[in-house]
Amino acid sequence: MALRACGLIIFRRCLISTVDKPKIEFLLLQASDGIHHWTPPKGHVEPGENDLETALRETQEEAGIAADQLTIIEGFRRELRYVAWEKPKTVIYWLAEVKDYNVEIRLSREHQAYRWLGLDEACQLAQFKEMKAALQEGHRFLCSTAS
Template sequence: MALRACGFIVFRRLANCLPPQDNIEYLLLQTSYGQHHWTPPKGHVDPGEDDLTTALRETKEEAGLDAEDLQVVEGFLKELHYEVRGRPKEVLYWLAELKDPGTQVILSNEHQNYRWARLEDACTLAQYKEMQDTLREAHRHLKTQQDKK
């Protein structure tokens, strides 16, 4: 059976950037274990917990961001599949905007650093193709929404 984890691709919009899609930065956390990879906040589903609740709990635990700090973006849910130490893992990511771009990130002991990064810098940090593709897909989703306004 696959390990299951859930999380958020958290982004913030900076003021006074033109064009508007250039004002988006994504939150990545650097693990304090293993190869110190960079990833959005996520974690394993607890018994009896639904996926969205897991994503909210893990984002609070890992980045100090409460549900009230986030606005979930409609129409985006990405499922990634890969292996970790020979076991299949699936991760669900929702997309969420940080309502107040100045909200402070507070790391858990699972992470040693965080960074807000524009799309290409975030993809460079993320390293893994599946995560890079997911970030780019999220960015396209936000651009499509922007274009509809």
């Protein structure tokens, strides 16, 4: 049976100057165990939850960001499929923007650090090609829908 997890690719927009378009920064969390990999908040679906409910719960648990502090971006949903611990795994991500640029991040014991990173830096820390691709696709999506 395939493992299933859901999460949010959380971002914020910061103005570098008044003439620039906002720079997009992604939130990545560093795992406390294993290879200490960097990913957005995510976790396994619990009985009775739908996928988006799981993503919102996991974000609250792992980063301390509540659903009402986020805006889910319509039209972006990505399924990443890969093999983890010799089992097929699917992780579904949505894009979510924090409403407050300076939102407080409160990490769970599952993570030891967090960073807000531009696309290039985020892709360097994300060790898995599927995660890098999801970040790049999310960035392209945001840039193509920016007004």
